[in-house]
Amino acid sequence: MTATEVRARSTGRDPGPVRGVLLVVEHAWVWYRRNWRATAVSSILQPLLFLLAFGVGFGSLVEGGEGVAAATGGPSYLVWLAPALLAVSAAQTGVFESTYPVLSGFKWQRHYHGMTAGPVSPAQVALGHLAWVALKIAGCGAVYVGVIAVFGGVASAGIVVSLAAAVLTGVAVAAPVTAYSATLESEGAAFSVLFRFVVIPMTLFSGTFFPIDRLPGWVQPLAWVSPLWHGTEIARAAALDRWQPWAALGHAAYLLALLVLGAVLAARLYTRRLQP
Amino acid sequence: MRKRFGAFEAVRGIDVDVARGEVFGFLGPNGAGKSSTMRMIACVSPRSGGELQVLGMDPATDGPRIRARIGVVPQLDNLDQELTVRQNLEVYGRYFGLSRAHVRAKATELLEFVQLADRADDEVEPLSGGMKRRLTIARALVNDPELLLLDEPTTGLDPQARHLLWERLYRLKREGVTQIITTHYMDEAEQLCDRLVVMDGGLIVAEGSPAELIERYSTREVLELRFPTGAAPPAEALAPHADRVEALPDRLLLYTADGEHAQAAVASAGHRPLSALVRRSTLEDVFLRLTGRSLVE
Numbered sequence: 001m002t003a004t005e006v007r008a009r010s011t012g013r014d015p016g017p018v019r020g021v022l023l024v025v026e027h028a029w030v031w032y033r034r035n036w037r038a039t040a041v042s043s044i045l046q047p048l049l050f051l052l053a054f055g056v057g058f059g060s061l062v063e064g065g066e067g068v069a070a071a072t073g074g075p076s077y078l079v080w081l082a083p084a085l086l087a088v089s090a091a092q093t094g095v096f097e098s099t100y101p102v103l104s105g106f107k108w109q110r111h112y113h114g115m116t117a118g119p120v121s122p123a124q125v126a127l128g129h130l131a132w133v134a135l136k137i138a139g140c141g142a143v144y145v146g147v148i149a150v151f152g153g154v155a156s157a158g159i160v161v162s163l164a165a166a167v168l169t170g171v172a173v174a175a176p177v178t179a180y181s182a183t184l185e186s187e188g189a190a191f192s193v194l195f196r197f198v199v200i201p202m203t204l205f206s207g208t209f210f211p212i213d214r215l216p217g218w219v220q221p222l223a224w225v226s227p228l229w230h231g232t233e234i235a236r237a238a239a240l241d242r243w244q245p246w247a248a249l250g251h252a253a254y255l256l257a258l259l260v261l262g263a264v265l266a267a268r269l270y271t272r273r274l275q276p
Numbered sequence: 277m278r279k280r281f282g283a284f285e286a287v288r289g290i291d292v293d294v295a296r297g298e299v300f301g302f303l304g305p306n307g308a309g310k311s312s313t314m315r316m317i318a319c320v321s322p323r324s325g326g327e328l329q330v331l332g333m334d335p336a337t338d339g340p341r342i343r344a345r346i347g348v349v350p351q352l353d354n355l356d357q358e359l360t361v362r363q364n365l366e367v368y369g370r371y372f373g374l375s376r377a378h379v380r381a382k383a384t385e386l387l388e389f390v391q392l393a394d395r396a397d398d399e400v401e402p403l404s405g406g407m408k409r410r411l412t413i414a415r416a417l418v419n420d421p422e423l424l425l426l427d428e429p430t431t432g433l434d435p436q437a438r439h440l441l442w443e444r445l446y447r448l449k450r451e452g453v454t455q456i457i458t459t460h461y462m463d464e465a466e467q468l469c470d471r472l473v474v475m476d477g478g479l480i481v482a483e484g485s486p487a488e489l490i491e492r493y494s495t496r497e498v499l500e501l502r503f504p505t506g507a508a509p510p511a512e513a514l515a516p517h518a519d520r521v522e523a524l525p526d527r528l529l530l531y532t533a534d535g536e537h538a539q540a541a542v543a544s545a546g547h548r549p550l551s552a553l554v555r556r557s558t559l560e561d562v563f564l565r566l567t568g569r570s571l572v573e
Contacts, residue, residue, distance in 0.1 A: 010345035012372035012419030019373070027356075027367045035358050110354035114415070117318065118371040119344035275320045276281070 014119040023120065024128020025135065032136070042096055043140045047089040048147060054209060055081050055153060071211055075155060075240060082153035083162035083239035084208040087231040089144060090137045090170030095199055097133045098174040099191045102181035105129075112274060122274040123267035129178060130171055130263055137170040138163070154239075161238035165252075169231025172255040175262025182269040202226050207233070230254045277326035279312045286312040288478035289326070294456060296422075299449050301465045301472030302458040303559060305569070309478040310458035311351060314427045317456065319343050331422060344372055347416030351427040353408050357401040361392055361411055364400060369418040379418065386414040390444060406437030413444065424448065426457045430464060442467050462559035474559075474566055481566045486559055493565045494557040495519050497535035501528045501542065501549040509547055517541040522564055531561070 015023060032039075059077040062068045072080035105112035105125075116122050141163045148154055177194070184190055205212070205219065206228035212220055223229040230251035237243050279287040287309040294300040302310040315321035316328060319335035319342050328335055330342045355364050362383050369379030387393040390410035400408065409429070416424060426445070430438040445468055449455060459465050465472050466486045474482040474489070482489055499518070503509070508528060511521040517538050518530035532538040535554030542549070563569075 008420075008422075010420050010422050011374060011378070012344040012421070014340040014344045015371065015373040020371075023370050026370060030363055030367050031356065031358060034360075034363070109357050110352060111356045112354075113350065113352075114354035114356070114368065115371060116320065117343065117348040117350065118368070118419070119340040119373070120371050121340060275322070 012119065017124070020120045020124040021128045021131060024115070024125055025132045027115070028128070028132040039097075043089075043093050043136070044143065046092070047085065047140075047144050050085055050088065051082075051144075051148060051151065051153070055085065055148075056151060058209075071214070073240075073242075076152075078151065078153040079155045080236070080240070081209065082148045083159060083166075083235035084232045085148070086141055086144060086159075086162055086166040087169050087228060087235045088203055088206075088208050090141060090166035091173045091202065091228045091231070092199065093137050093140060094133055094170035094172075094174035095177050095194070097136065098129070098177040099181055099194065100187075102129065102178055103184055103187060106182065106273060107184075107186070112270070116274045122270035125274075126178065126182075126266040126270040127263060130175055130266070133174045134167055134171040138167045141166050156239065156241060158238040158241055162235035165231050165234035165238060168252065168255050168259070169227055169235075172227050172231070172259040172262070175259050175266055177262075179262055179266040179269050182266060182273055202228050205229075227255055227258055277313070277316065277328050278324045279309070279316060279321065280324040285324075286478055287316070290473075290475070290478075290480050292473060292480070292483070294454065296454050297452050299445075299455040299457065299468055299470050301469035302456070302475055303460070303462065303465045303472050303563070304458075304475035305460055308475040310475055311427055313475075314425055314456070314458055318346065318348050318425050344419065345422050347419065347421035347424045349409075349412050349416045349424070349426040349429055351431070353412050355400050355408060355411060355415070358399065360397050360399055361403070362387065362396040364411060365415055365418055368415050372419040374419065382418055386417055389417075390414040391440070404437075406433050406440070409433060409437070409441065410444070413441070417448075421453065423454045423456070426455060428458055428460070430459075430461070438464075462563070465559055472559075474563060476567045482562065489559060489562045490557045494561040495531040496533050496557060497531075498555055498557055498561060499530040499532060499535045499538045499542070500551075500553040500555065501530065501547075502526065502551045503528070503549050514542060514547070517545065520565075529561070529564075531557070 055078045059081065063077055068077055112122075112125055115125055145154065145159055145163055180194075201222070205215065205223055206226045207223060208228070212223040212229065215223070234248050234251050237248055277287060277291070278285065278289050290309075290313065292300070302313060304310050312321065316323045316335070317330055319330065319339040322336060331345055333342050335342055356367065359367065365383035365386060366379045369382055370376070374382070387396050390413060392407060392410060392414065395403065395407065400411065403411070413429070429445070430441055433441065442464070445455065455468075457464070457468055469486060471483070471485050472489070473480045482493065484492065511523045511528065514521050514528060514530060518532040520531040522529040522531070530538050530542070539552050539554060542552075
């Protein structure tokens with residue numbers, strides 16, 4: 001062999017556990033800056049339509065009725081609804097961002113394979129994805145709060161805590177969905193089943209548009225397992241300043257448990273798929 | 277080194293050493309275990325048994341540190357199609373702990389190297405296959421790797437794109453970048469590799485430089501004879517005129533030191549082939565000899 005020189009030490013190094021996750025977020029941000037229009041409909045326009053249809057339109061229909069005052073406990077329907085809409089929007093974004101984009105990373109564009117050929121691990125890619133989803137929900141949610149305020153739906157600064165609760169809700173939903181998407185070989189009917197039989201019932205029966213005690217007793221347990229109900233309870237308590245500390249802690253614990261479980265599962269499934 | 281997937285053993289025990297600065301090849305048909313071997317070397321697939329050291333470290337314990345110092349060109353492109361050409365290099369470079377200023381300068385340099393500077397700000401998706409391949413190679417070089425792994429680097433490319441790629445890989449070799457290449461193209465292996473192993477069924481069946489392998493397992497020249505359908509003489513009838521005769525579905529191969537001499541002998545024995553071609557032996561012949569099968573079916 002006649003190679004006269006041998007390449008010196010590579011410039012690459014392992015960025016470490018935390019920085020590796022942040023670099024996955026940076027990658028997503030570079031993508032978003034270029035392609036944000038592609039998801040603007042689901043993350044900005046759709047929540048706006050919900051606000052107009054239910055908060056403003058439907059709200060004006062029921063406003064003044066005794067039933068509404070009894071259900072909201074005083075404030076206008078829009079004020080009562082607003083923090084819950086934040087949570088709904090967060091949950092929907094959390095689910096959506098963790099379906100097609102995740103499967104694309106494994107299957108269509110395969111860029112997850114490219115990312116993990118370097119020092120970053122599959123678990124870091126999974127956690128970076130969830131961190132990005134949390135950031136995106138926070139950003140879109142902040143815009144949403146501004147829009148709701150314009151329509152007169154914000155009663156207090158507590159809405160900031162509502163936004164934090166919404167972010168927790170969204171990422172707690174995103175984690176198990178991300179894990180699920182990591183197991184799929186192809187889209188098939190999996191995502192439409194998820195949207196139809198999980199996301200839509202969750203949106204309708206989590207106490208967003210009416211308190212769950214208005215439902216028949218046998219339906220109420222459905223709401224108790226719904227992460228969106230737990231998130232809505234915190235978000236609403238914060239916005240209307242109706243804190244019940246133990247209840248709020250319980251709701252937050254449920255969401256945190258779902259987040260941790262989902263994240264651990266997602267990290268494992270990413271590893272199994274990318275480094276078999 | 278071995279790799280099992282459930283009951284299937286893709287790599288059934290291989291033993292190789294690659295020196296720094298060397299270009300080393302794994303040649304074999306699809307399913308020979310080349311890609312499984314590459315994935316173990318790339319530290320993205322734990323080995324099922326045996327020992328493996330990459331850059332002096334063990335992938336089982338130092339995976340991220342090894343992956344930080346190597347470059348990988350996968351069989352299937354996995355670029356971020358919705359980013360620009362330049363962004364693909366910069367974003368990827370950042371994963372190697374490199375500063376923004378460093379990856380910006382590096383991206384400019386690499387785009388020149390793979391002749392994509394004029395497409396820097398275009399999105400990746402509409403690029404041709406050859407351009408995507410070149411971008412994938414540029415991306416694999418963003419951390420100035422000490423070892424470059426190329427899995428079937430030119431599969432699916434047209435001849436012009438292949439030659440451009442080979443030329444770039446040759447330049448990297450001159451810069452002292454160690455390369456490990458898998459391929460099922462013998463011309464690729466002959467062009468690029470200092471040394472190679474022939475793999476079949478998860479095992480190594482031969483090892484050496486292309487010239488050594490040809491010398492050891494084949495003759496200097498090959499006489500290829502085509503006969504009208506059904507009119508080909510049996511291989512035994514031609515055996516006296518060559519060291520060895522291989523009967524393929526569409527032609528007969530006569531292995532001999534002197535092809536022209538054999539051609540004359542065949543003609544004087546009364547055989548009338550449709551066409552006769554004398555050529556030099558290639559790795560394809562080595563593979564045929566070792567496995568009894570063609571490399572590309």
